[in-house]
Amino acid sequence: MPALSALAVALLALLAFLAGVVDAVAGGGGLITVPALIASGLPPHLVLGTNKGQSVFGALSALLRFRRSGILDPARARAAFPAGLGGSLSGAGLVLLVRPEILRPVVLALLAAVALFTAFRPRLPGGSFRLFPVRPSRAPLAAALIAFALGAYDGFFGPGTGTFLILAFALVLGDGATRASGEAKVVNFASNLAALGLFALRGTVLWRVALPMAVGQFAGSALGAHLALARGDAFVRRVVVGVVLLVCVKLALDLARS
Secondary structure, eight states, rough: OOOOOEEEEHHHHHHHHHHHHHHHHHHHTTHHHHHHHHHOOOHHHHHHHHHHHHHHHHHHHHHHHHHHHHOOOOHHHHHHHHHHHHHHHHHHHHHHOOOOOHHHHHHHHHHHHHHHHHHHOOOOTTTTOOSOOGGGGGGHHHHHHHHHHHHHHHHHHHHHHHHHHHHHHHHHOOHHHHHHHHHHHHHHHHHHHHHHHHHTTTOOOOOHHHHHHHHHHHHHHHHHHHHHHHHHHHHHHHHHHHHHHHHHHHHHHHHHOO
8 A cells, every 4th residue: 555645645635625615516526536546546445435534524514504504405304314324335335345456447437437427417407497307295205216326326436426416406306506516415425424434344444544635625615515505506507517627628638648
């Protein structure tokens, strides 16, 4: 295992701050932190475990800020939180059964797939537009199904989960961009918490890296949630577009180096 210098850890914490801001607004923070941890030379299982060790604090910070704003639906949250926990445990359990030499190409392939989906997905709807309408009485059940499915993905891999959640809440439940960001944090926190517990028990969290990154994530997520609430849906959509462009640039650079 590579010994990371204090400068490398500080740089990772700075990137975690940036990821926290982005993730609280539009999701996709893992597209910053996972490649950064891979580039540091950590083995794949430590990359995924350490990423959960820091990202759970960002999800908590953003969730608290959105909750204080009053935009979260309590009935949905009560259904989505345990579903997110269960889904994440399923995904995290699966990833721990995969050998590291097999997991590395899987992680890289999933990262590329997430970036491509983010780049070419439909524009984030606003207002009350619904592609897959759900009756209000069934909204908690729909939220739970979304939470379990994407919680499982988050436990297995993670990057892009927030963006997928925002899109799902908008398309299925008709949430505006800002509310969808807030609702996504309920599931993000649940899935990160469950996966972190399992990864920590298996010893795949490098805490001397995760904790400094957690400080950056917590601060960045608080700032990102504040910006989303203060500036509204149009701002959230612009940040999503910015995330897509950055991912495209990164993939182009990676392709050029290879």
